Amino acid sequence: MKNRKILLINPWIEDFAAYDYWLKPIGLLYVASLLKHLGVEVELLDLMNRHNLELREYTKVPSDKYYGTGKFPYTEIKKPDALSFIPRRYKRYGMPEALFRDKLRRIKAQGNIDAAFVTSTLTYWYPGYFDTIRIIKEELGVPIVFGGFFVRNQPRLATKSGAHIFTKTDLSYLPTYLNNVLGWELPSTNIDWFLDLSPAYELYDNIGYLVLITTLGCPYNCTYCIAHRNWERMKFKPVEKVIEEIERFSQMYQIKDIVFFDDAILINVQNHFKIILKEIIARGLNRKLRFHLPNGIHAKLLTQEISDLLYEANFKTIKLGYETTGKLQQTTGGKIKDEDLIKAAEILRKSGFTHREVSAYIMVNLPEQKEEDVKSAIDVCASVGIDFSLNEFTPIIGTDMWIDLVNKASLSGLEDPVTLNNSILPYWWKNMSFNQVQNLKEYARIKKRTLEAY
Numbered sequence: 001m002k003n004r005k006i007l008l009i010n011p012w013i014e015d016f017a018a019y020d021y022w023l024k025p026i027g028l029l030y031v032a033s034l035l036k037h038l039g040v041e042v043e044l045l046d047l048m049n050r051h052n053l054e055l056r057e058y059t060k061v062p063s064d065k066y067y068g069t070g071k072f073p074y075t076e077i078k079k080p081d082a083l084s085f086i087p088r089r090y091k092r093y094g095m096p097e098a099l100f101r102d103k104l105r106r107i108k109a110q111g112n113i114d115a116a117f118v119t120s121t122l123t124y125w126y127p128g129y130f131d132t133i134r135i136i137k138e139e140l141g142v143p144i145v146f147g148g149f150f151v152r153n154q155p156r157l158a159t160k161s162g163a164h165i166f167t168k169t170d171l172s173y174l175p176t177y178l179n180n181v182l183g184w185e186l187p188s189t190n191i192d193w194f195l196d197l198s199p200a201y202e203l204y205d206n207i208g209y210l211v212l213i214t215t216l217g218c219p220y221n222c223t224y225c226i227a228h229r230n231w232e233r234m235k236f237k238p239v240e241k242v243i244e245e246i247e248r249f250s251q252m253y254q255i256k257d258i259v260f261f262d263d264a265i266l267i268n269v270q271n272h273f274k275i276i277l278k279e280i281i282a283r284g285l286n287r288k289l290r291f292h293l294p295n296g297i298h299a300k301l302l303t304q305e306i307s308d309l310l311y312e313a314n315f316k317t318i319k320l321g322y323e324t325t326g327k328l329q330q331t332t333g334g335k336i337k338d339e340d341l342i343k344a345a346e347i348l349r350k351s352g353f354t355h356r357e358v359s360a361y362i363m364v365n366l367p368e369q370k371e372e373d374v375k376s377a378i379d380v381c382a383s384v385g386i387d388f389s390l391n392e393f394t395p396i397i398g399t400d401m402w403i404d405l406v407n408k409a410s411l412s413g414l415e416d417p418v419t420l421n422n423s424i425l426p427y428w429w430k431n432m433s434f435n436q437v438q439n440l441k442e443y444a445r446i447k448k449r450t451l452e453a454y
Protein backbone atom coordinates (compact mmCIF):
# COMPACT_ATOMS: atom_id res chain seq x y z
CA MET A 1 0.00 0.00 0.00
CA LYS A 2 1.24 3.51 -0.84
CA ASN A 3 2.20 5.59 2.21
CA ARG A 4 -0.64 8.03 2.82
CA LYS A 5 -0.49 11.41 4.45
CA ILE A 6 -3.49 13.30 5.80
CA LEU A 7 -3.74 16.85 7.12
CA LEU A 8 -6.07 17.21 10.13
CA ILE A 9 -7.60 20.63 10.65
CA ASN A 10 -9.47 22.12 13.58
CA PRO A 11 -11.49 24.87 11.86
CA TRP A 12 -12.27 28.49 12.70
CA ILE A 13 -15.07 29.62 14.96
CA GLU A 14 -17.24 32.40 13.53
CA ASP A 15 -19.60 33.97 16.05
CA PHE A 16 -20.39 37.20 17.91
CA ALA A 17 -18.28 36.02 20.84
CA ALA A 18 -15.97 33.13 21.68
CA TYR A 19 -13.57 32.38 24.51
CA ASP A 20 -10.93 29.67 24.83
CA TYR A 21 -12.40 27.93 27.82
CA TRP A 22 -10.09 24.92 27.40
CA LEU A 23 -11.13 24.09 23.85
CA LYS A 24 -9.21 21.29 22.21
CA PRO A 25 -10.37 19.09 19.27
CA ILE A 26 -10.15 15.88 21.23
CA GLY A 27 -12.10 13.80 18.69
CA LEU A 28 -9.76 14.95 15.92
CA LEU A 29 -6.76 14.00 18.06
CA TYR A 30 -8.19 10.48 18.39
CA VAL A 31 -8.69 10.41 14.59
CA ALA A 32 -4.99 11.27 14.30
CA SER A 33 -3.98 8.44 16.65
CA LEU A 34 -6.12 5.90 14.84
CA LEU A 35 -4.72 6.92 11.44
CA LYS A 36 -1.17 6.76 12.79
CA HIS A 37 -1.92 3.30 14.13
CA LEU A 38 -3.04 2.31 10.61
CA GLY A 39 0.24 3.52 9.11
CA VAL A 40 -1.00 6.88 7.79
CA GLU A 41 1.29 9.88 8.24
CA VAL A 42 -0.60 12.74 9.89
CA GLU A 43 -0.08 16.45 10.33
CA LEU A 44 -2.20 18.78 12.48
CA LEU A 45 -3.26 22.36 11.90
CA ASP A 46 -5.31 23.65 14.84
CA LEU A 47 -6.64 27.07 13.85
CA MET A 48 -7.93 27.57 17.40
CA ASN A 49 -4.71 26.92 19.30
CA ARG A 50 -3.86 30.22 21.01
CA HIS A 51 -0.55 28.80 22.14
CA ASN A 52 0.76 28.07 18.61
CA LEU A 53 4.35 29.32 18.46
CA GLU A 54 4.01 31.14 15.13
CA LEU A 55 0.79 32.97 15.97
CA ARG A 56 2.48 35.99 17.59
CA GLU A 57 4.39 36.74 14.39
CA TYR A 58 1.06 37.32 12.60
CA THR A 59 -1.26 38.82 15.21
CA LYS A 60 -1.55 40.11 18.75
CA VAL A 61 -2.53 37.20 20.99
CA PRO A 62 -4.32 38.13 24.23
CA SER A 63 -2.43 36.69 27.19
CA ASP A 64 -3.83 33.87 29.31
CA LYS A 65 -6.49 34.85 31.84
CA TYR A 66 -6.57 31.93 34.23
CA TYR A 67 -5.22 28.40 34.05
CA GLY A 68 -4.38 28.62 30.33
CA THR A 69 -7.78 29.97 29.22
CA GLY A 70 -8.08 33.28 27.41
CA LYS A 71 -9.46 35.34 24.56
CA PHE A 72 -8.87 34.27 20.99
CA PRO A 73 -7.34 36.64 18.45
CA TYR A 74 -10.04 37.61 15.93
CA THR A 75 -10.85 39.43 12.72
CA GLU A 76 -14.17 41.17 12.18
CA ILE A 77 -16.04 39.69 9.19
CA LYS A 78 -19.39 40.15 7.44
CA LYS A 79 -22.35 38.57 9.18
CA PRO A 80 -24.15 35.68 7.46
CA ASP A 81 -27.33 37.01 5.79
CA ALA A 82 -29.53 35.17 8.28
CA LEU A 83 -27.96 37.26 11.08
CA SER A 84 -27.98 40.65 9.37
CA PHE A 85 -30.68 41.93 11.76
CA ILE A 86 -28.50 41.40 14.87
CA PRO A 87 -26.93 44.69 16.04
CA ARG A 88 -23.58 43.14 16.98
CA ARG A 89 -20.19 42.66 15.33
CA TYR A 90 -19.46 39.24 13.86
CA LYS A 91 -15.97 37.80 14.09
CA ARG A 92 -13.72 35.02 12.92
CA TYR A 93 -11.77 33.68 15.88
CA GLY A 94 -8.45 31.87 15.69
CA MET A 95 -5.46 31.83 13.38
CA PRO A 96 -5.29 34.75 10.91
CA GLU A 97 -6.06 33.79 7.31
CA ALA A 98 -2.56 34.85 6.17
CA LEU A 99 -0.86 32.37 8.52
CA PHE A 100 -3.35 29.63 7.63
CA ARG A 101 -2.64 30.11 3.91
CA ASP A 102 1.14 30.29 4.51
CA LYS A 103 1.05 27.03 6.43
CA LEU A 104 -1.03 25.32 3.73
CA ARG A 105 1.41 26.51 1.04
CA ARG A 106 4.36 25.19 3.02
CA ILE A 107 2.60 21.85 3.45
CA LYS A 108 1.77 21.78 -0.27
CA ALA A 109 5.39 22.53 -1.15
CA GLN A 110 6.36 19.27 0.56
CA GLY A 111 4.14 17.70 -2.07
CA ASN A 112 2.75 14.65 -0.33
CA ILE A 113 -0.64 15.42 1.22
CA ASP A 114 -3.32 12.97 0.01
CA ALA A 115 -6.35 14.38 1.83
CA ALA A 116 -7.49 16.79 4.55
CA PHE A 117 -9.84 16.02 7.43
CA VAL A 118 -11.81 18.87 9.02
CA THR A 119 -13.67 18.42 12.30
CA SER A 120 -16.65 20.37 13.71
CA THR A 121 -18.51 20.99 16.96
CA LEU A 122 -21.40 23.43 17.51
CA THR A 123 -23.88 23.58 14.64
CA TYR A 124 -24.21 27.38 14.68
CA TRP A 125 -20.49 27.75 14.02
CA TYR A 126 -20.79 26.15 10.59
CA PRO A 127 -19.90 29.32 8.58
CA GLY A 128 -16.41 29.05 10.13
CA TYR A 129 -16.14 25.40 9.08
CA PHE A 130 -17.22 26.24 5.53
CA ASP A 131 -14.71 29.11 5.27
CA THR A 132 -11.96 26.78 6.50
CA ILE A 133 -12.88 24.18 3.88
CA ARG A 134 -13.03 26.83 1.13
CA ILE A 135 -9.47 27.91 1.87
CA ILE A 136 -8.15 24.34 2.02
CA LYS A 137 -9.73 23.76 -1.41
CA GLU A 138 -8.16 26.92 -2.81
CA GLU A 139 -4.70 26.13 -1.47
CA LEU A 140 -4.36 22.35 -1.52
CA GLY A 141 -6.82 20.94 -4.05
CA VAL A 142 -6.95 17.55 -2.29
CA PRO A 143 -10.07 15.58 -1.23
CA ILE A 144 -11.51 16.87 2.05
CA VAL A 145 -13.32 14.73 4.62
CA PHE A 146 -15.60 16.60 7.02
CA GLY A 147 -16.64 15.03 10.35
CA GLY A 148 -17.60 15.90 13.91
CA PHE A 149 -20.81 16.91 15.67
CA PHE A 150 -22.10 19.45 13.14
CA VAL A 151 -21.76 16.91 10.33
CA ARG A 152 -23.57 14.19 12.29
CA ASN A 153 -26.32 16.58 13.30
CA GLN A 154 -26.74 18.41 9.97
CA PRO A 155 -25.47 16.04 7.24
CA ARG A 156 -27.48 17.65 4.45
CA LEU A 157 -26.19 21.11 5.22
CA ALA A 158 -22.65 19.74 5.69
CA THR A 159 -22.60 18.40 2.11
CA LYS A 160 -22.96 22.00 0.90
CA SER A 161 -19.35 22.51 1.99
CA GLY A 162 -18.35 20.37 -0.99
CA ALA A 163 -16.44 17.96 1.27
CA HIS A 164 -17.03 14.24 1.75
CA ILE A 165 -18.97 13.84 4.97
CA PHE A 166 -18.20 11.29 7.69
CA THR A 167 -21.36 10.99 9.81
CA LYS A 168 -20.39 8.38 12.40
CA THR A 169 -19.58 9.02 16.06
CA ASP A 170 -17.62 5.80 16.42
CA LEU A 171 -14.22 6.10 14.76
CA SER A 172 -14.01 2.35 14.16
CA TYR A 173 -15.96 3.05 10.93
CA LEU A 174 -13.33 5.48 9.66
CA PRO A 175 -10.86 3.11 7.93
CA THR A 176 -13.59 1.45 5.84
CA TYR A 177 -15.08 4.86 5.07
CA LEU A 178 -11.75 6.22 3.80
CA ASN A 179 -11.17 3.09 1.74
CA ASN A 180 -14.60 3.46 0.13
CA VAL A 181 -14.55 7.21 -0.45
CA LEU A 182 -10.90 7.79 -1.29
CA GLY A 183 -10.07 4.40 -2.77
CA TRP A 184 -7.45 3.72 -0.10
CA GLU A 185 -6.46 0.31 1.21
CA LEU A 186 -6.13 0.87 4.92
CA PRO A 187 -5.88 -2.36 6.92
CA SER A 188 -8.67 -3.34 9.30
CA THR A 189 -7.92 -3.24 13.01
CA ASN A 190 -9.41 -4.68 16.18
CA ILE A 191 -8.02 -1.91 18.29
CA ASP A 192 -10.45 0.09 20.46
CA TRP A 193 -9.57 3.66 19.49
CA PHE A 194 -10.72 5.10 22.82
CA LEU A 195 -9.47 2.48 25.28
CA ASP A 196 -6.19 1.60 23.57
CA LEU A 197 -5.08 4.89 22.00
CA SER A 198 -4.36 8.37 23.33
CA PRO A 199 -5.26 11.73 21.75
CA ALA A 200 -2.28 12.67 19.54
CA TYR A 201 -1.10 15.77 21.42
CA GLU A 202 2.41 15.08 20.18
CA LEU A 203 1.33 16.68 16.87
CA TYR A 204 1.26 20.20 18.36
CA ASP A 205 4.25 22.52 18.45
CA ASN A 206 2.95 23.90 21.74
CA ILE A 207 -0.14 23.83 23.95
CA GLY A 208 -1.16 25.80 27.03
CA TYR A 209 -3.18 23.09 28.80
CA LEU A 210 -4.14 19.46 28.33
CA VAL A 211 -7.74 18.31 27.78
CA LEU A 212 -8.51 14.64 28.34
CA ILE A 213 -11.58 12.43 28.47
CA THR A 214 -11.47 9.36 30.67
CA THR A 215 -14.98 8.07 29.91
CA LEU A 216 -17.34 8.04 26.95
CA GLY A 217 -21.09 8.40 27.34
CA CYS A 218 -23.66 9.43 29.93
CA PRO A 219 -26.51 7.37 31.41
CA TYR A 220 -28.81 10.37 31.98
CA ASN A 221 -31.38 11.60 29.47
CA CYS A 222 -31.66 15.35 29.82
CA THR A 223 -34.18 16.60 27.30
CA TYR A 224 -32.06 19.59 26.20
CA CYS A 225 -28.88 17.53 25.66
CA ILE A 226 -27.70 15.31 22.84
CA ALA A 227 -24.50 13.96 24.43
CA HIS A 228 -26.26 10.89 25.85
CA ARG A 229 -27.30 9.79 22.34
CA ASN A 230 -23.69 9.43 21.19
CA TRP A 231 -22.83 6.14 22.88
CA GLU A 232 -25.03 3.17 23.67
CA ARG A 233 -23.08 2.32 26.81
CA MET A 234 -20.38 3.97 28.81
CA LYS A 235 -16.69 3.21 28.34
CA PHE A 236 -14.02 3.76 30.98
CA LYS A 237 -10.43 4.29 29.94
CA PRO A 238 -7.97 2.20 31.98
CA VAL A 239 -6.59 4.26 34.86
CA GLU A 240 -2.95 3.54 33.99
CA LYS A 241 -3.57 4.90 30.47
CA VAL A 242 -5.10 8.11 31.85
CA ILE A 243 -2.16 8.63 34.20
CA GLU A 244 0.32 7.91 31.41
CA GLU A 245 -1.38 10.56 29.22
CA ILE A 246 -1.21 13.12 32.03
CA GLU A 247 2.47 12.46 32.74
CA ARG A 248 3.63 12.19 29.13
CA PHE A 249 1.93 15.29 27.73
CA SER A 250 2.41 17.55 30.75
CA GLN A 251 6.15 16.84 30.56
CA MET A 252 6.25 17.21 26.77
CA TYR A 253 4.92 20.80 26.91
CA GLN A 254 5.81 21.77 30.48
CA ILE A 255 2.17 22.59 31.20
CA LYS A 256 0.44 22.82 34.53
CA ASP A 257 -3.27 22.56 33.76
CA ILE A 258 -5.04 19.26 33.14
CA VAL A 259 -8.71 19.40 32.18
CA PHE A 260 -11.15 16.48 32.25
CA PHE A 261 -14.03 17.01 29.82
CA ASP A 262 -16.02 13.83 30.53
CA ASP A 263 -19.83 14.03 30.40
CA ALA A 264 -20.31 11.84 33.48
CA ILE A 265 -17.01 11.33 35.30
CA LEU A 266 -18.65 10.36 38.62
CA ILE A 267 -20.43 7.31 37.22
CA ASN A 268 -18.84 4.09 38.56
CA VAL A 269 -16.67 6.41 40.64
CA GLN A 270 -15.28 3.76 42.99
CA ASN A 271 -13.79 1.77 40.14
CA HIS A 272 -12.72 4.65 37.94
CA PHE A 273 -12.34 8.29 38.93
CA LYS A 274 -11.53 7.54 42.59
CA ILE A 275 -8.61 5.40 41.45
CA ILE A 276 -7.42 8.13 39.08
CA LEU A 277 -7.52 10.64 41.96
CA LYS A 278 -5.60 8.31 44.28
CA GLU A 279 -2.98 7.70 41.61
CA ILE A 280 -2.58 11.46 40.98
CA ILE A 281 -1.88 11.88 44.70
CA ALA A 282 0.32 8.78 45.05
CA ARG A 283 2.57 9.92 42.19
CA GLY A 284 2.83 13.47 43.50
CA LEU A 285 1.23 14.91 40.36
CA ASN A 286 -0.89 17.12 42.62
CA ARG A 287 2.26 18.98 43.69
CA LYS A 288 3.16 20.12 40.18
CA LEU A 289 -0.14 20.11 38.26
CA ARG A 290 -3.56 21.75 38.62
CA PHE A 291 -6.72 19.89 37.61
CA HIS A 292 -10.08 21.11 36.33
CA LEU A 293 -13.61 19.72 35.89
CA PRO A 294 -15.39 22.29 33.69
CA ASN A 295 -18.09 20.06 32.27
CA GLY A 296 -20.72 20.07 35.04
CA ILE A 297 -20.31 17.04 37.33
CA HIS A 298 -23.36 15.34 38.86
CA ALA A 299 -23.92 16.86 42.29
CA LYS A 300 -25.94 13.93 43.59
CA LEU A 301 -23.06 11.51 42.92
CA LEU A 302 -20.52 13.49 44.93
CA THR A 303 -19.48 11.99 48.27
CA GLN A 304 -17.28 13.42 51.01
CA GLU A 305 -14.61 10.84 50.20
CA ILE A 306 -14.40 11.95 46.53
CA SER A 307 -14.57 15.62 47.44
CA ASP A 308 -11.65 15.21 49.89
CA LEU A 309 -9.65 13.43 47.19
CA LEU A 310 -10.43 16.22 44.70
CA TYR A 311 -9.09 18.73 47.19
CA GLU A 312 -5.94 16.76 47.91
CA ALA A 313 -5.39 16.16 44.18
CA ASN A 314 -5.29 19.96 43.60
CA PHE A 315 -8.50 20.52 41.63
CA LYS A 316 -8.92 24.22 40.95
CA THR A 317 -12.15 24.23 38.92
CA ILE A 318 -15.24 22.21 39.81
CA LYS A 319 -18.42 22.94 37.89
CA LEU A 320 -21.72 21.46 39.05
CA GLY A 321 -24.53 20.92 36.54
CA TYR A 322 -27.51 22.63 38.21
CA GLU A 323 -29.39 24.31 35.30
CA THR A 324 -32.60 25.50 37.00
CA THR A 325 -34.93 25.28 39.96
CA GLY A 326 -38.64 24.51 39.84
CA LYS A 327 -40.58 21.73 38.17
CA LEU A 328 -38.30 21.87 35.13
CA GLN A 329 -35.69 20.00 37.16
CA GLN A 330 -37.88 16.90 36.89
CA THR A 331 -39.44 17.45 33.47
CA THR A 332 -36.05 17.93 31.80
CA GLY A 333 -34.59 14.65 33.02
CA GLY A 334 -34.28 14.71 36.83
CA LYS A 335 -30.49 14.71 37.07
CA ILE A 336 -30.50 17.05 40.07
CA LYS A 337 -32.67 18.54 42.80
CA ASP A 338 -31.97 21.64 44.90
CA GLU A 339 -31.07 19.44 47.87
CA ASP A 340 -28.42 17.61 45.77
CA LEU A 341 -26.74 20.90 44.93
CA ILE A 342 -26.92 22.14 48.53
CA LYS A 343 -25.47 18.88 49.85
CA ALA A 344 -22.66 18.89 47.25
CA ALA A 345 -21.81 22.50 48.13
CA GLU A 346 -21.61 21.59 51.81
CA ILE A 347 -19.44 18.56 51.10
CA LEU A 348 -17.05 20.60 48.95
CA ARG A 349 -16.82 23.36 51.55
CA LYS A 350 -16.02 20.81 54.25
CA SER A 351 -13.11 19.58 52.10
CA GLY A 352 -11.72 23.11 51.94
CA PHE A 353 -13.04 24.37 48.59
CA THR A 354 -14.44 27.90 48.23
CA HIS A 355 -16.47 29.80 45.62
CA ARG A 356 -13.17 30.44 43.82
CA GLU A 357 -13.04 26.79 42.78
CA VAL A 358 -16.69 25.70 42.88
CA SER A 359 -19.41 27.04 40.64
CA ALA A 360 -22.76 25.85 39.27
CA TYR A 361 -24.05 26.13 35.72
CA ILE A 362 -27.48 27.71 35.52
CA MET A 363 -29.39 27.74 32.23
CA VAL A 364 -31.37 30.78 31.15
CA ASN A 365 -34.17 30.88 28.59
CA LEU A 366 -35.20 27.22 28.80
CA PRO A 367 -38.70 26.67 27.39
CA GLU A 368 -41.31 27.17 30.16
CA GLN A 369 -38.63 28.47 32.51
CA LYS A 370 -39.71 31.45 34.56
CA GLU A 371 -37.44 34.30 35.57
CA GLU A 372 -38.11 33.24 39.15
CA ASP A 373 -36.65 29.78 38.42
CA VAL A 374 -33.35 31.38 37.40
CA LYS A 375 -33.34 33.85 40.28
CA SER A 376 -34.03 31.17 42.84
CA ALA A 377 -31.24 28.99 41.35
CA ILE A 378 -28.89 31.97 41.78
CA ASP A 379 -30.18 32.47 45.34
CA VAL A 380 -29.60 28.80 46.21
CA CYS A 381 -25.98 29.00 44.98
CA ALA A 382 -25.33 32.26 46.81
CA SER A 383 -26.89 30.90 50.03
CA VAL A 384 -24.46 27.96 50.07
CA GLY A 385 -21.44 30.05 49.05
CA ILE A 386 -20.72 28.70 45.59
CA ASP A 387 -20.27 30.72 42.42
CA PHE A 388 -22.54 30.32 39.38
CA SER A 389 -22.45 31.02 35.67
CA LEU A 390 -25.46 31.68 33.51
CA ASN A 391 -25.58 29.76 30.25
CA GLU A 392 -28.10 30.84 27.66
CA PHE A 393 -30.13 27.91 26.31
CA THR A 394 -29.81 26.79 22.72
CA PRO A 395 -32.25 24.28 21.22
CA ILE A 396 -30.01 21.53 19.82
CA ILE A 397 -31.60 20.03 16.74
CA GLY A 398 -32.71 16.46 17.37
CA THR A 399 -32.99 16.66 21.17
CA ASP A 400 -36.28 15.77 22.88
CA MET A 401 -36.71 19.42 23.77
CA TRP A 402 -36.20 20.59 20.17
CA ILE A 403 -38.72 18.00 18.91
CA ASP A 404 -41.21 19.23 21.50
CA LEU A 405 -40.68 22.86 20.46
CA VAL A 406 -41.29 21.95 16.82
CA ASN A 407 -44.40 19.95 17.72
CA LYS A 408 -45.74 22.95 19.62
CA ALA A 409 -44.84 25.23 16.66
CA SER A 410 -42.54 27.25 18.90
CA LEU A 411 -39.85 26.52 16.29
CA SER A 412 -40.48 25.69 12.63
CA GLY A 413 -37.83 22.97 12.60
CA LEU A 414 -36.35 24.58 9.48
CA GLU A 415 -34.33 27.32 11.12
CA ASP A 416 -30.85 27.98 9.80
CA PRO A 417 -28.59 26.68 12.62
CA VAL A 418 -26.83 30.06 12.85
CA THR A 419 -30.07 31.56 14.14
CA LEU A 420 -30.16 29.03 17.02
CA ASN A 421 -27.01 30.57 18.51
CA ASN A 422 -27.83 30.96 22.21
CA SER A 423 -26.65 34.55 22.45
CA ILE A 424 -28.98 35.76 19.67
CA LEU A 425 -32.10 33.69 20.44
CA PRO A 426 -33.56 36.41 22.68
CA TYR A 427 -33.52 38.80 19.67
CA TRP A 428 -36.11 36.78 17.75
CA TRP A 429 -37.41 33.76 19.67
CA LYS A 430 -40.60 34.16 21.65
CA ASN A 431 -39.44 32.79 24.96
CA MET A 432 -37.56 35.10 27.35
CA SER A 433 -37.05 38.55 25.90
CA PHE A 434 -33.67 40.23 25.47
CA ASN A 435 -34.49 42.52 28.43
CA GLN A 436 -35.50 39.63 30.67
CA VAL A 437 -32.19 37.86 29.99
CA GLN A 438 -30.28 41.11 30.63
CA ASN A 439 -32.15 41.59 33.91
CA LEU A 440 -31.20 38.11 35.03
CA LYS A 441 -27.56 38.75 34.17
CA GLU A 442 -27.72 41.94 36.24
CA TYR A 443 -29.34 40.04 39.12
CA ALA A 444 -26.49 37.51 38.92
CA ARG A 445 -23.86 40.28 38.93
CA ILE A 446 -25.31 41.78 42.12
CA LYS A 447 -25.61 38.41 43.85
CA LYS A 448 -22.02 37.50 43.01
CA ARG A 449 -20.83 40.31 45.24
CA THR A 450 -22.27 38.52 48.28
CA LEU A 451 -19.90 35.55 47.67
CA GLU A 452 -16.90 37.44 48.99
CA ALA A 453 -18.41 37.07 52.46
CA TYR A 454 -17.62 33.34 52.31
Ligand code: SF4
Pocket: 218, 219, 220, 221, 222, 225, 226, 227, 228, 263, 264, 321, 333, 335
Ligand atom coordinates in the same frame (compact mmCIF):
# COMPACT_ATOMS: atom_id res chain seq x y z
S1 SF4 B 1 -26.21 14.59 32.54
FE1 SF4 B 1 -25.09 16.05 31.25
S2 SF4 B 1 -24.25 14.87 29.54
FE2 SF4 B 1 -25.75 13.58 30.57
S3 SF4 B 1 -27.64 13.88 29.40
FE3 SF4 B 1 -27.68 15.36 31.08
S4 SF4 B 1 -26.73 17.26 30.32
FE4 SF4 B 1 -26.24 15.57 28.88
